Amino acid sequence: MCSDSFVTAAMKSRIAAHAAAFQKATQSPFGSDDEIGMLNLVEGESRRAIMDRADPSTVYDLSVDNFVGMPGWFGAEDQPYQIWMTHTPRGELADDVMRVGKASNELVSYSGDSISMYTHTGTHIDALNHFGYHGRIFNGFSVDEHLGSRAWRKAGVDKHPPIIARGVMLDIAALIGVDVLPPSYGIGEADLRGCLKHQGTELRPGDVVLIRTGRMRLWPDRTAYLPNPPGINREGAEFLAKAGAMIIGADNHCLEQAPSADPENWQVVHTYLLAEAGVPILEIANLEELAQDKVFEFAFFGACIRLRGATKARRCARSPCPCAVRSARQRKGAKRIRLCSAREGALGGSERTACPRRRSERTLLRCTGRNSNTNSRRRRAGSTYGHAISSQTCRPRLPFRIL
Secondary structure (H helix, E strand, O other): OOOOEOOOHHHHOOOHHHHOOOOOOOOOOOOOOOOOHHHHHOOHHHHHHHHHHEOOOOEEEOOOOOOOOOOOOOOOOOOOOEEEEEEOHHHHHHHOOOOOOHHHHHHOOOOEEEEEOOOOOOOEEEOOOOOOEOOEOHHHOEHHHHEOOOOEOOOOHHHOOOEEEEEEEEEHHHHHOOOOOOOOOEEOHHHHHHHHHHHOOOEOOOOEEEEEOOHHHHOOOHHHHOOOOOEEOHHHHHHHHHOOOOEEEEOOOOOEOOOOOOOOOOOHHHHHHHHHOOOOEEEOOOOHHHHHOOOOEEEEEEEEOOOOOOOEEOEEEEEEOOOOOOOOOOOOOOOOOOOOOOOOOOOOOOOOOOOOOOOOHHHOOOOOOOOOOOOOOOOOOOOOOOEEOOOOOOOOOEOOEOO
């Protein structure tokens, strides 16, 4: 049986979690000026390896709509989502703000709007400056030296590169055999290892790992979706971070188990991942269609809205779903299919097993336990956050998602 993760000695030195000290901001293995942590694993060769195998013929939308009254992180009285018109066709006739005259305003019907919201609203990614310890964030940047009156001057989402990476969805709810995990359920290492084995999935350095708790089934009911969410605990977060995860996310609104099991730290996973491990966090991901079609591996694409210094941003995203090439001996529906990896460093794996475009039983893509040619629903990319796409070709293709 294959290992559930691949971390070579050389790669271990690039994984910040292996040098972390408890409740201290870690110095980055990527240098004193580094502001993006594990996102440094996005490199030209890794992007090429993903793009060579991605097929966007089917898209799974991973983001949620933004609307007035939507659930969100408002326990600290932050601004909920609001939208209002700033220009309307009738209003322009009355106000003529562009000073073009009545005839022009009757011809041109002009509408415009504005929004206001806490940045951690809807499907989003947390930057490394979101949480720290004792006034310091990842790589030792401090509130005294690097925080301005408006925003952080270091480690904001504006520094994030466009992300093209291998994605993995871990369906913990399905593993336990429930639609939604119980309130405040803590997902630890045993759950994650069990899920990897159950799905026939492997972790590789540079992965975007998304955890399904089933909470999205309760969306958008605030009273059901928000209180006491199940999520990963510190043990689970350490397991994923030390395996080389580049981003860790979930379908709940805070990724981690809440309330915190640590009486001294109300955000034990956030502080660990962001300040100690240098791993950005993705929240409120809609994973229901991926789960329905048993898509556990995909190519992930994402790019932040560049809000300078911000602790969070929405990402523009799309992603293709996993696809497998079956040999004559590969039984339909089998869960164990071998992953055709790129060369070392590109996808965090060991060696290339075969050309990813060659038809042979050695180039089978390890994926979902279900042929991606099944009748999955196809959706056009229409939102600003995440998508997954499945291939219908015979070549081994990874699904890809763009944030």
